[in-house]
Amino acid sequence: MSFINLKDKVVQVKIVYYGPGRGGKTTNLEYINRTYRKQILSEMVSLKTHGDRTLFFDFLPFDMGQIKGYDIKIQLYTVPGQVKYNATRKLVLRGVDGLVFVADAMEKQREKNIRSLNQLHENLQSYKESIFKIPLVMQYNKVDLKEHGIPILPIEVLQKDLNSRLQVPYFEASALTGYNVAATLKKIISSTVVSIQKKLL
Amino acid sequence: MNYGIVSQEQLEQIDVILTEKLIKLGVDCVIIIDMAGNIITARDNGESKYDVYSFAALAAGNFATVDAMAKLVGEQEFSLLFHKGQDSNIHFSKIDDELLLISMFGKDISLGFLRLNVVDVIEKIRKIWNKK
Numbered sequence: 001m002s003f004i005n006l007k008d009k010v011v012q013v014k015i016v017y018y019g020p021g022r023g024g025k026t027t028n029l030e031y032i033n034r035t036y037r038k039q040i041l042s043e044m045v046s047l048k049t050h051g052d053r054t055l056f057f058d059f060l061p062f063d064m065g066q067i068k069g070y071d072i073k074i075q076l077y078t079v080p081g082q083v084k085y086n087a088t089r090k091l092v093l094r095g096v097d098g099l100v101f102v103a104d105a106m107e108k109q110r111e112k113n114i115r116s117l118n119q120l121h122e123n124l125q126s127y128k129e130s131i132f133k134i135p136l137v138m139q140y141n142k143v144d145l146k147e148h149g150i151p152i153l154p155i156e157v158l159q160k161d162l163n164s165r166l167q168v169p170y171f172e173a174s175a176l177t178g179y180n181v182a183a184t185l186k187k188i189i190s191s192t193v194v195s196i197q198k199k200l201l
Numbered sequence: 202m203n204y205g206i207v208s209q210e211q212l213e214q215i216d217v218i219l220t221e222k223l224i225k226l227g228v229d230c231v232i233i234i235d236m237a238g239n240i241i242t243a244r245d246n247g248e249s250k251y252d253v254y255s256f257a258a259l260a261a262g263n264f265a266t267v268d269a270m271a272k273l274v275g276e277q278e279f280s281l282l283f284h285k286g287q288d289s290n291i292h293f294s295k296i297d298d299e300l301l302l303i304s305m306f307g308k309d310i311s312l313g314f315l316r317l318n319v320v321d322v323i324e325k326i327r328k329i330w331n332k333k
Contacts (some may be wrong), residue, residue: 003239007212012239042252045259056266059238059258075238075258091265095237 002097002196010071013192014095018120019102020112021053021081024141027175028102029060029076032185035178039063054080057092064189074189081116090123098135098192100184102175103162105140107151110161117162131166135191138163138170139184144177212242214329219244222322223304228315229289230305233296233326236261241300251305260303264293283312294319296326 003012017025026046033044040062047056057077064072079089101120103113121131138158146152153161155172163170169187173180219231219242230245232253238261243253264282271279282293292304292315302323306315 003235003237003241005212005240005242006207007209007242014237014239042255045255047259047262056262057258059255061254061258073254075254077238077258087269091262091269094261094265095235095239 004070004200008071009069010073011067011196012073012075013097013189013196014075014077015098015100015188015192016092016096017076017078017100017102018089018093018116019081019141020104020109020116021083023081023102023104023109023113023116024175025078025081025102026054026058028100028139028141028181028184029058029078031175031178031181032076033060035182036062053082054078055085056080056088067193072193086119086123089119090126093123093127096124096127096129096134097196098137098188100137100139100188101162102139102141103158105142105152105158105172106145107153110153110157113158114161135188135195136166136168137184137188137191138166138168139173139180140170141173141175143172144174144179207241211329211332215326216242216244218322218325218329222318222325223315226315226318227310228304228306232257232260232303234261234301234303235299236265236301238262249305256303260293260301264295264301281316292316292319294323296323297330300326300330302326 017028019025029044033040042061045059049055057079060076062074064074077092079092101117124131124134140155140158143152171180171184173184175181223231224244224246229249230251232243233241234257235241238258240253240257267279267282280295284291289305289307294302296302302319304315304319
C-alpha cells in the first residue's frame with residue numbers, strides 16, 4: 001500500500017518489476033538509472049550474488065514531481081527471478097502498488113514466463129491482492145535478439161500465453177538498448193497513480 | 202489496521218516524541234518505516250546526511266529476513282536488532298506488525314540507555330496510533 005504523509009505532503013509509491021530469472025528486470029532499472037540520472041537523487045541499491053544475479057532486490061527511488069500539491073516519490077523494486085527464491089520474492093511484494101511483468105520473449109523461455117506469472121498470482125493472493133485488480137503492465141523483453149537470429153516468440157503467442165485473461169497494457173521492449181523501457185515505466189506510473197487516486201476518493 | 206494515511210496531528214505528536222526522547226539524547230537519526238519499506242517519518246540532528254529512502258527499503262528487507270529466520274528456529278519473532286560499527290550503530294525495534302523504529306547513533310550513547318528510551322517511545326507511539 002502506498003504511504004501518504006499528509007504533513008509533508010508526500011506520497012510514496014511502490015512499483016515492483018516481476019518476472020522469470022534472467023529476464024531483464026535489473027537491466028530495466030539500470031537503464032532507468034542511467035537515463036534519468038538527473039532526477040534520481042540516490043544511488044541504485046542492488047543486493048546480488050557474486051555472479052551478478054539478484055539475491056534479494058534492486059531498489060531505485062526517484063521523484064516524479066507534484067500532483068495536486070503532493071510530492072510523488074516512486075520506488076522501483078525488482079524481485080530475484082530464480083525459482084528457488086520465492087520466499088524473498090514474496091517479501092518484496094509486500095505493500096506493492098503497481099507491477100511490471102517482464103517476460104522473456106525468447107522461444108525457449110515460454111514455459112518459464114507462464115510459471116512465473118502463475119506464481120505472481122499466488123503470491124499476490126497471500127497478501128489478499130488480486131492480479132486482476134492491481135495496476136499491471138506487461139513487457140515482452142529481448143525483442144532485439146531477433147536481429148541476431150535467436151528465435152523469439154511472436155507477440156500473438158506472448159499475448160495469448162500471458163495476457164489473454166488479464167488484458168493489461170503491453171510493450172515489446174529491449175531493456176538492453178532501452179527500447180520501450182521508458183514507455184513501460186510511464187505506463188505503470190500513470191496506472192498506479194490513477195489507482196491510488198481512485199482509492200482515496 | 203489502516204496505516205496507509207496518518208493524520209497530520211498524529212505525525213506531529215510522533216515527531217515531538219522522537220525529538221524529545223531520542224534526538225535530544227544524542228541519536229543522529231530516527232526513522233519510522235512500515236514493513237513495505239515506506240518512510241512514515243524521519244527526524245535527525247541536522248548534521249547527519251543519510252539516504253533515508255534507500256535505508257528504509259534495506260531495513261524493511263533486513264527485518265523481514267530476520268523475521269523469516271526467527272520462524273525457522275521456532276521463535277515467534279526477534280523484535281529487536283542491533284548492528285554495531287566502529288563509529289556508528291543501528292538499533293531496530295518493532296513497534297507493531299506493520300511498523301519499525303530505527304535509530305542510528307554514534308559511540309557517545311550507551312546501548313542500554315538508548316534501549317530504555319526506545320521502549321518508552323514505542324509505548325507512546327502505540328498510544329497515539331490506537332487513538333484513531
